[in-house]
Each structure stands twice: as C-alpha cells, then as structure tokens.
Amino acid sequence: MTETRGIDRRSFLVSVAAAGGALTLGFGVHPSQAEAGAPELTAWIVIARDDTVTIRVARSEMGQGTLTALPMLVAEELACDWSKVRTEFPRPDENLRRNRVWGDFSTGGSRSIRNSQEPLRKAGATAREMLIAAAAAQWNVPASECSAFNSVITHGPSGRTLRYGEVAEAAAKVTPPKDVRLKDASAWRLIGKPTGRIEVPDKVVGKPIYGIDVRLPGMLYAAIAQCPVFKGTLKSVDESKLSGRRGVHNVVRLKDAVAVVADRWWQAKTALDALAIEWDAGEGGEVSSASIREFLLGGLAATTAGVGRAQGKLAEGFARSARRVEADYAVPFLAHATLEPQNCTAHVTGDRAEIWVPTQNGEAAMASAAHALGIPTQNVIVHKTMLGGGFGRRGVTQDFIPPAVLIAREVGAPVKVLWSREEDTGHDYYRPVAMARMAAGLDASGMPAAWHVRMTGNSIWSTLMPVAARGGVDRQFQEGFLADMPYDIPNYLADYAIRNTHVPVGFWRCVNHTQNCFFKESFVDEMAHAAGIDPLTYRRRLIGTHRNANKFLGVLNAAAERAGWGTPLPPGTFRGIALNEAYSTFVAAVAEITLAADGTVRMPRIVVALDPGTVVIRSPPRCRPRARSCSASPRRSMARSPSRTAGSSSRTSTTTACCGSPRCRRSRPC
Amino acid sequence: MARLTVNGHVRHVDDDPDTPLLWVLRDTLGMAGTKYGCGIAQCGACTVHVDGVAARSCALTLAAVEGKAITTIEGLAANGLLHRVQQAWIAHDVPQCGYCQSGMIMAVAALLKQTPHPTDAEIDAAITNICRCGTYQRVRAAIHSAASA
Numbered sequence: 001m002t003e004t005r006g007i008d009r010r011s012f013l014v015s016v017a018a019a020g021g022a023l024t025l026g027f028g029v030h031p032s033q034a035e036a037g038a039p040e041l042t043a044w045i046v047i048a049r050d051d052t053v054t055i056r057v058a059r060s061e062m063g064q065g066t067l068t069a070l071p072m073l074v075a076e077e078l079a080c081d082w083s084k085v086r087t088e089f090p091r092p093d094e095n096l097r098r099n100r101v102w103g104d105f106s107t108g109g110s111r112s113i114r115n116s117q118e119p120l121r122k123a124g125a126t127a128r129e130m131l132i133a134a135a136a137a138q139w140n141v142p143a144s145e146c147s148a149f150n151s152v153i154t155h156g157p158s159g160r161t162l163r164y165g166e167v168a169e170a171a172a173k174v175t176p177p178k179d180v181r182l183k184d185a186s187a188w189r190l191i192g193k194p195t196g197r198i199e200v201p202d203k204v205v206g207k208p209i210y211g212i213d214v215r216l217p218g219m220l221y222a223a224i225a226q227c228p229v230f231k232g233t234l235k236s237v238d239e240s241k242l243s244g245r246r247g248v249h250n251v252v253r254l255k256d257a258v259a260v261v262a263d264r265w266w267q268a269k270t271a272l273d274a275l276a277i278e279w280d281a282g283e284g285g286e287v288s289s290a291s292i293r294e295f296l297l298g299g300l301a302a303t304t305a306g307v308g309r310a311q312g313k314l315a316e317g318f319a320r321s322a323r324r325v326e327a328d329y330a331v332p333f334l335a336h337a338t339l340e341p342q343n344c345t346a347h348v349t350g351d352r353a354e355i356w357v358p359t360q361n362g363e364a365a366m367a368s369a370a371h372a373l374g375i376p377t378q379n380v381i382v383h384k385t386m387l388g389g390g391f392g393r394r395g396v397t398q399d400f401i402p403p404a405v406l407i408a409r410e411v412g413a414p415v416k417v418l419w420s421r422e423e424d425t426g427h428d429y430y431r432p433v434a435m436a437r438m439a440a441g442l443d444a445s446g447m448p449a450a451w452h453v454r455m456t457g458n459s460i461w462s463t464l465m466p467v468a469a470r471g472g473v474d475r476q477f478q479e480g481f482l483a484d485m486p487y488d489i490p491n492y493l494a495d496y497a498i499r500n501t502h503v504p505v506g507f508w509r510c511v512n513h514t515q516n517c518f519f520k521e522s523f524v525d526e527m528a529h530a531a532g533i534d535p536l537t538y539r540r541r542l543i544g545t546h547r548n549a550n551k552f553l554g555v556l557n558a559a560a561e562r563a564g565w566g567t568p569l570p571p572g573t574f575r576g577i578a579l580n581e582a583y584s585t586f587v588a589a590v591a592e593i594t595l596a597a598d599g600t601v602r603m604p605r606i607v608v609a610l611d612p613g614t615v616v617i618r619s620p621p622r623c624r625p626r627a628r629s630c631s632a633s634p635r636r637s638m639a640r641s642p643s644r645t646a647g648s649s650s651r652t653s654t655t656t657a658c659c660g661s662p663r664c665r666r667s668r669p670c
Numbered sequence: 671m672a673r674l675t676v677n678g679h680v681r682h683v684d685d686d687p688d689t690p691l692l693w694v695l696r697d698t699l700g701m702a703g704t705k706y707g708c709g710i711a712q713c714g715a716c717t718v719h720v721d722g723v724a725a726r727s728c729a730l731t732l733a734a735v736e737g738k739a740i741t742t743i744e745g746l747a748a749n750g751l752l753h754r755v756q757q758a759w760i761a762h763d764v765p766q767c768g769y770c771q772s773g774m775i776m777a778v779a780a781l782l783k784q785t786p787h788p789t790d791a792e793i794d795a796a797i798t799n800i801c802r803c804g805t806y807q808r809v810r811a812a813i814h815s816a817a818s819a
Binding site: 065205213 | 685686689690693696697698700701702703704705706707708709710713715742743744746747752756759760762763764765766767768769770771772775800801802803
C-alpha cells in the first residue's frame with residue numbers, strides 16, 4: 001500500500017463512508033461517556049470490580065487473529081492478568097458519537113497489527129499509570145514507589161497491594177498522563193509468547209457467532225437472485241407459480257435483483273428458484289471470456305501505458321544484450337469464496353436501521369446502510385459478528401448490505417438475507433483478470449541488461465476510486481514490480497495498460513502480489529534457464545544492492561538450506577524457488593512437485609521462510625510443527641511493525657509444511 | 671410431522687420432507703453450529719453424524735433421516751466434557767476463521783471411531799472438508815494428537 005501515492009485503502013474507506021452518509025455530522029454531538037457500570041480507563045479498557053478487563057477491539061476478526069493479538073498489545077502494557085481479559089467490538093455508531101475514539105474500523109491490507117502497535121500499547125500503558133496513580137493516592141505515597149503486575153498494584157516499601165478492580169473506579173477519574181513509556185521488547189511477557197486464541201473454544205463447540213447464525217424474534221429469511229450479467233437490470237418477475245407455496249411472504253423487486261422472503265430460508269430459496277425472472281443484460285450481455293482476452297491482448301500491445309517504475313535506458317539495454325527472452329502470462333478473475341456466503345440481517349423501522357453483519361469494516365457497513373435507505377448515518381446500528389472468512393470480500397465493498405436493508409424495509413420485520421453459494425460466487429468483486437508480457441535482454445554473462453514488464457488487466461483503483469489511478473497509473477496493480485522488487489536491473493521498465501471490463505473487481509487476499517509474484521518469479525526462472533544458471537544462484541546475483549537485500553537474502557538462503565536445495569531428487573520430482581515481499585513481510589519458498597506420466601502435478605512438500613517482523617501470537621508450544629515455525633502463513637498472527645523498537649530484532653523463521661510425502665518428517669503428531 | 675433424534679432428544683418437525691437436514695437443524699431447530707458452505711455436499715461444512723456415521727446434511731433430506739439419530743457439533747461433548755477431538759482442536763489452536771471447523775471436527779470424530787490411529791494417507795482420504803483459511807497442517811497434527819489421547 002505504500003505504492004499508491006499517498007492514497008491508501010484507509011483514506012479511501014473514510015472517504016467512501018463520508019460520501020455515503022455525512023460521517024462528520026455526529027462528531028461532538030454526544031459527549032464521551034464511560035460504559036454504564038464498570039469504569040472505563042481510556043476508550044479501550046473497562047475494568048470491573050471483579051478484575052475482569054474488557055478490551056475493545058476495533059478491527060474485525062476473520063481468522064487472522066486480531067481479536068487475540070490486539071488485546072495482547074493492550075494487556076502487555078496494562079500488566080493485567082491475561083486470564084481475566086474479555087473482548088468486545090465497539091459499535092460503529094458509538095465510534096461516530098465519540099469522535100472516532102477507536103479510530104479506523106477497516107480490517108484489511110494486513111494493517112490491523114501494523115497500525116495498532118503504538119496506539120494500543122500506549123492505551124494499555126496509560127491505563128496502567130492511571131491505576132497506579134489511584135492506588136498511590138489511596139495510600140498517600142508517591143506513584144514512583146508503586147508498581148503493577150498481573151492486575152495487582154504493589155507499594156514497594158510497605159508491601160501493600162491493591163487489585164485493579166479495587167481502584168478502577170478511582171483510576172477512571174485520574175487525568176491520563178500525556179506521555180507514557182512503553183516497555184522494551186525484551187521485557188515483553190505476553191507479546192510473542194505462546195498464547196491460545198481467545199475465540200477458539202467458541203469455534204470448536206459450534207457457538208452461533210457468525211453473521212449467518214443471527215436469530216432474532218420474529219425474523220424472516222430471504223433468498224436473493226441478482227442479475228446474472230453485471231450492471232444488468234431486472235425486467236420482470238412472474239410470481240404466479242408461488243401462489244399457495246408454504247411459508248412464502250413477499251417477493252421483493254430491486255433494481256437489479258429479486259428476493260423471496262419466507263418463514264425459512266429453504267422455503268425462500270426454493271420459491272426463488274421457481275420464479276420466472278426476466279433480466280435486461282445491458283451492455284455486458286455481449287461480453288465473453290474470449291472478448292475479454294482479446295481486449296487484454298490489446299493492452300499488452302498498446303503503445304501507451306502508465307509507468308510504475310523506470311530506470312536506465314531500456315532500448316540501449318536491449319541493444320547491448322546478447323539474447324532476448326520473452327514470455328506471456330495470464331490469470332483469470334478469482335472469487336473470494338469465503339466459506340460463509342455473504343449475508344446480512346436487517347431490521348428497519350422508520351428512519352432507523354439495525355443490522356447484524358459479518359463485515360471487515362463496520363463503519364463502511366453503517367454508511368452503506370444509511371446511504372441505501374437515505375437516512376442519517378447515526379441512525380444505523382451495526383452489530384459486527386465473526387466472519388466466516390474475509391479475504392477482502394467484506395471490506396471495501398459492502399454490496400451485501402443495501403439489498404438487505406431495502407428488503408427489510410419492504411417487509412417491515414427483521415430479515416436475514418443469505419446468498420446461496422452460487423449467488424456468492426457469481427456476484428463477487430473479483431481479483432482482477434490480468435496478463436503480463438515479459439521481455440528481457442541478457443548480457444554475455446546471462447544476466448538481464450534490460451527487462452520490460454508490461455501488464456494489463458482490470459484496475460481495482462480506477463473502478464472503485466478513480467483518483468487513485470490518476471494519469472492512468474495504478475501502482476497497486478504493479479505491486480511486486482516496483483521499489484519492492486528484489487532485483488537490480490540496470491535498464492528496467494514496469495508499465496501497465498489499464499483495461500477495465502464490466503466485471504466488478506476488488507481487493508483479494510494480498511491483492512496483486514498473488515499473480516505478480518507468479519509472473520515475476522516464473523520469468524526470473526525463464527531468464528536463469530536461458531542463461532544456464534541455477535535459479536537460486538541467479539536470484540542471489542540479481543538481488544544486488546536493494547535496500548532490503550539482507551532480508552531478501554535471509555529468507556532465500558533459509559528456505560534453500562532447509563529444503564536441501566541442490567541435493568538430488570528422485571526421478572519425476574522437481575524443485576522450484578520463489579522470492580517476494582508483500583506488505584513488509586519477506587518470504588521465500590521452495591516447492592517440490594511430482595509430475596506423473598499422465599500429467600498430474602502434486603506438491604508433496606513446500607518449505608517457506610518468512611521474515612514478518614514482530615510476531616505477536618505464537619501457537620501453544622505443544623502444537624507447533626517440529627520445524628520451529630512461528631506460523632505457516634503470512635496472513636496470520638503476526639505484526640509487521642515498520643519501525644521496530646530496540647531489542648525487537650528482525651528474525652527469519654522457516655516452516656515446513658508436509659503434504660504426505662513419505663520422505664517428509666514434518667507430519668508426526670506433536 | 672417427521673420424527674428424528676437430535677443429540678439424544680426426540681424432535682418432531684413439520685418441514686417439507688424434501689427440506690435438507692441442514693436447514694431443519696439451523697432454521698427450524700435453531701442449532702446453527704452446523705454450517706452452510708456449498709449446498710452440494712462438496713465442502714463438508716455441514717457434516718453431522720447420522721446413526722454414528724459422518725454425513726453431509728445439506729444433501730440429506732428430512733425424509734431420508736426420519737427416525738434416525740443425528741449428532742451435531744452441539745451434541746459432541748458429553749457430560750460437560752469436550753470430545754477429545756475438540757480438546758485437540760483447542761490445544762493445537764486449529765481454527766482460523768473457524769467456519770469450516772464444526773464440519774471438520776464432526777468428520778474427524780467419525781473417522782477416529784472407525785480408524786482409531788489413522789495414517790496421513792488415511793486422513794487425506796477420509797477428511798475431504800474444505801478450509802478456506804488453509805488450516806490443514808494443524809488439522810492433521812490435531813488428529814494425530816486426538817488419536818493418541
């Protein structure tokens with residue numbers, strides 16, 4: 001996200017929310033109030049008399065661990081007893097009323113932990129100092145003689161103690177200190193130490209914690225069919241076949257969708273399937289996979305394209321080179337496929353709405369509902385639930401909310417609107433279709449003297465927020481090929497010809513890195529192969545003087561060493577290596593694949609080395625795979641603090657994931 | 671009225687006989703632990719036990735399970751004690767988003783009844799549930815752990 005010229009998804013979300021419903025109207029209208037009952041110490045922390053500490057979590061939990069990791073940041077500095085910590089999601093309307101005291105609710109871009117380090121640790125430290133000050137005042141001793149540990153304040157000279165719950169009420173009245181000292185990383189007792197995730201016990205007993213599980217008194221269920229062609233509209237619905245159908249209440253017509261509302265979802269779904277619906281496909285009706293391909297091939301050949309990165313003189317580099325290597329790559333649109341299909345439960349009464357929704361951005365959900373209904377933003381109450389997967393589907397785009405609130409308004413009762421799997425797959429904001437055309441000129445030593453990366457495809461920014469793709473340059477689409485590219489090429493051009501289709505596109509799990517790493521690393525292998533040089537050696541030579549060369553080399557060497565790069569393989573087994581940086585995490589992987597005579601490819605083993613910065617959640621020790629891993633996936637449980645505190649050195653850990661190879665020893669039980 | 675036994679309790683439901691068991695459990699009986707993922711018995715999120723055998727409830731009609739004993743994730747713990755698979759899941763911190771895990775746990779509990787000490791190959795063959803977060807390595811480690819508990 002650092003590549004988008006100062007416009008990131010955070011500011012985008014704020015602007016969307018503001019445009020959707022005058023977000024600023026509520027500011028300052030209601031003064032901040034402590035939660036009824038237990039006293040609030042900073043907006044993030046409530047401590048009850050029985051020492052229970054409630055920590056507010058602004059970001060959504062979708063499996064990435066924020067519900068545990070963010071409270072850990074607070075609790076580390078608060079010096080409270082972790083076993084007494086509870087969590088809650090503050091409501092977006094409360095945030096609005098309290099001048100956005102909890103900041104940004106949007107959960108995406110691998111930002112939750114990176115952006116929360118300082119504010120949350122400071123909140124914990126501030127509350128700790130307030131508790132100490134209150135205890136010191138009660139004892140009439142200097143605060144400097146008191147210390148806090150495990151929810152107990154101790155007066156050193158006298159040995160007297162007070163529990164947090166005993167002084168919380170007095171502490172809440174203490175003026176918060178302006179400046180607090182944060183612990184040195186070497187003194188951390190919680191961050192990075194083995195900790196089970198807070199919500200896991202609920203998840204293994206099937207507690208109804210997801211949006212799809214919401215159940216309200218008098219609630220009806222809706223199934224929805226949206227126009228099968230994007231940007232098309234509803235022409236007509238023949239509901240004659242529904243007469244006498246059991247449980248069916250309403251057929252709701254929207255501009256581009258039809259919904260059936262019934263006592264049960266299955267009744268609604270089967271009734272919807274029985275409806276005769278006529279759609280107006282609109283302009284998109286003529287588009288096919290073949291026409292999109294032709295459109296993109298035009299982008300590869302276009303004479304003009306937005307330049308993401310240029311250095312040296314490309315033509316001169318090619319002129320000096322001894323041989324030319326070329327390759328084209330293509331990837332299709334991809335759906336997010338959250339296992340919990342899109343859903344939203346809504347209750348609309350007059351100019352007020354209440355919704356229960358699995359969303360990556362509670363504030364955008366609030367604005368989206370308000371905008372769809374034409375009511376003030378502060379009239380919308382959003383209850384965030386657990387998400388059965390997010391991956392970007394439930395973040396910037398909140399398209400599952402407007403139909404739900406419109407249906408609920410028409411019905412006049414609480415309605416759970418649940419998309420079928422088919423509807424979910426067919427109406428996503430997809431990872432963009434993309435193509436890359438690579439051309440490199442290799443010098444006499446086989447190294448690239450010139451490299452041209454031409455990309456084309458559907459730009460997310462230019463469709464969702466055109467200002468972010470000013471001048472036809474969408475740098476996010478080219479991420480991985482810009483300053484974050486590990487390799488030194490004297491004459492280099494990365495450009496991108498935007499080719500937008502009618503298919504909606506959106507941010508998808510690491511977004512463009514997922515295809516760009518494939519394009520980039522595949523082509524590095526093509527160059528190495530053409531040069532007759534080992535792919536690992538080739539990469540080591542190419543890394544050169546990149547400002548993060550040590551990190552790139554660190555993960556590259558760690559993965560190669562652990563994988564046994566260069567050691568003999570059985571016939572039919574092959575190794576490949578790749579290297580990338582995404583959102584401040586450095587990662588290298590060595591994959592072993594087998595190729596059967598019938599063409600079947602299997603991957604029995606992959607070794608991943610990653611340098612994610614500070615790791616916040618570590619798995620309990622008994623369940624760590626034997627490869628000393630901290631985490632198998634860069635999407636999970638780690639902080640990528642851009643400015644590390646002293647003592648928190650960068651480290652590289654390797655993880656070996658086993659997929660059943662008889663030679664792999666990583667599959668034994670813990 | 672169809673009669674079935676859910677987690678040891680006899681229940682009478684008057685849904686249409688062709689209603690999938692999944693929706694009877696979720697909407698009629700209000701037991702939301704069993705999840706809807708695909709609706710075509712591919713992902714396994716809706717896995718329950720029917721007479722002790724793992725079955726995908728989205729593709730089983732009410733008529734097909736009439737009179738049978740159903741166990742759902744809500745009924746897996748016995749006498750206030752979590753099933754050893756659930757315990758292993760907590761010890762190994764298996765779930766990420768967790769949405770698939772009810773079905774995953776039910777499938778594993780059924781597997782361990784039939785095959786108390788499965789090999790990796792037997793796990794791969796029997797546990798075909800889809801986890802979109804990709805917890806498969808932890809799932810496997812937790813299965814071995816539960817098998818030796």
